Amino acid sequence: MARPIPPAPQVTLADGSAMPQLGYGLYKVPATDATGLCLDAIDAGYRHLDTAAFYDNEREVGEAVRASGLPRDELFVTSKVWKDDNGYDQALRAFDDSMARFGLDVLDLFLIHWPVPSTDRYVDTWRALIRLRDEGRVRSIGVSNFHAHHIERLVDETGEAPVINQIELHPRLPQTALRAFHAARGIRTEAWSPLARGRVLGTPFLDELAAKHGRTPAQIVLRWHVQLGNVVIPKASSPSRIRENLDVFGFELDADDLAAIASLETGERTGRDPDDD
Template sequence: MTTTPVPSIELNNGVLIPQVGYGVFQVPEDGTQRAVEQALEAGYRHIDTAAAYYNEAGVGAALRASGLPREDVFVTTKLRNGDQGADSTLRAFEASRTALGLDVVDLYLVHWPYPSADRYIETWRSFEKLYAEGAVRAIGVSNFLPPFLERLLAETDVVPAVNQIEIHPSFQQVDTQTASRAAGVAVQAYSPLGQGKDLHAPAVTEVAERLGVTPGQVVLRWHLQQGTIIIPKSVTPERIASNIDLFSFELTEQDMAAISALDSDERIGADPATADFTQVRA
């Protein structure tokens, strides 16, 4: 259990989001409840799921089993690409809310811009409706590159609270981060450890050895000191605990610069400009 409270980031509508969350991408349905319960026991108070992960029900079960007050846990879920559209967005949200067992979702994200369908503007207007009705406390986007974000800002009313994008030392998306922050949109990193690919770089391992922490903790701390929200994922109890134990040490400016110099524009996930999948199971 972490003994240091996780700091929160204030979103552009005043809602507070814990800066460290627990992500359940690729956590099997039958293992989700146990993994989330372990995360909550370790001190996480921010859980990130998605309709496309097909494990929202396990997240909801863990929340109920934990006995924690609802207001103590921040819950994010996301809309699948195949559910984009004015009416289908509203139906999909109800399905997610039911699976989670929640009356109100803290943060609802458009998972991908899905440009081949060109429905993200009408989808966002349905998000605005859910927000106005109080069904969600904040609305945001994921994988939105600057052109998609610029169009959304120009054609709709509510500025996204968050843009959740792939960020790790070897893939930092500086332009997207800059555009998001300039618009008042908080930046959230998924795959913050590069799925392990960045943990063996000397710039990381040398700092870890000097500070007596793990390479993973060094990379996560690098994110935090930039004001980024992170959602590391693990199903190993020890790693779940270490991924939130980030507040007893600090990186120097030189450490930060050395890790930032690892950027090589090597994306792990799909390119949002061309990603063309529904996320709906056959």
């Protein structure tokens, strides 16, 4: 029998809610596999699932939540309003559609997926999310792919800051300035593509660090995120990788290890710059 994996700790958000620091990411998980892989993740010990309307697997994630047999409040579910649905009425409708697909009463975290500055509707989307939170339909609200200047505009125009910003973040793109901006304002940083979609894993010295700690390169990178304080949501397609990615709470990187990982910074994105939409 596989040894038990230490659970991900809970981190607190500025609105008083808590969420598991590590979750299972569902981008590019086909709907046909999503329920089974979520149940594998839950069986391994994950209590946090990250999806979006755009991923086309909300229905299957909702099925996994019910099939798990866990009390609803033991699972943390995130979804996101897609670019085309930015705007006040559109976002409210998109939320209703997401919840109908999930078959859930309350969502734990709802994010604006991308700001899409060219359409200039993200402040209206944010007002819709504030309403959904005030009505108790979602516990926490946040954003994704927002630069600091987008967040400043939300605060200037509504007086409300997001509790979290989910951004592309990995050793090639450590987002040092944006993380400092978040920290100064009590906004939690959440890392998407934490493994740079697997592209950082072939780096030779990660193999050396992995050997030093008796871990895998993916575990070294995920542990680096944890020690930065990031919420992190790796995606994987097999039960063994899903287990491997959660098992990062029983060892510690030292200052030399962290400095070596910092040398991987290139500034390269795997996705778009949010200001380019």
